[in-house]
Amino acid sequence: MNEEVSLERLNRQLELSTGMLGDCSRLIRDLELNHHENIRRIGEALMLIFDIQGQIYEQRPDLTPEHAKKGWNRPKSATEGAKEVVARLRKEVRGHRIYIEYLQRQMSDLEKTAK
Numbered sequence: 001m002n003e004e005v006s007l008e009r010l011n012r013q014l015e016l017s018t019g020m021l022g023d024c025s026r027l028i029r030d031l032e033l034n035h036h037e038n039i040r041r042i043g044e045a046l047m048l049i050f051d052i053q054g055q056i057y058e059q060r061p062d063l064t065p066e067h068a069k070k071g072w073n074r075p076k077s078a079t080e081g082a083k084e085v086v087a088r089l090r091k092e093v094r095g096h097r098i099y100i101e102y103l104q105r106q107m108s109d110l111e112k113t114a115k
Contacts, residue, residue, distance in 0.1 A: 011056050011063050014049050021046055025089055029096055039093075043086050050081035 003009070025042045029035045057064040 007056050007060050007063065011053065011060075014053055014056075015065075018046060018049055021049075022085070026092065029089075029093055035093075039089055043082060043089070046085050047079070047082040053081075 021042050025039045027033075028038045028042070
């Protein structure tokens, strides 16, 4: 079976990979599976992927997605992309903590009324 060997294919596969890694980080967070360390590791992997994507976009600017373009049509650097992903993950973790605290208060209130 001859698979296409192209920058387009590599870019598609990397885009799929970043989405999957984002899903994995949310699962790790929700499962509390050593989430601080493991989410950091996923962030590092994403930074490496963003670096590869930056190399692709340098050779093929037409593959640069709109969300990765700046005003002068330059793709984001790996650092910029990674910072955005880390900020988004931190916001999700913060929201998760607030929800857990809310549930704990609700459970405590229910336990008090059950007594």
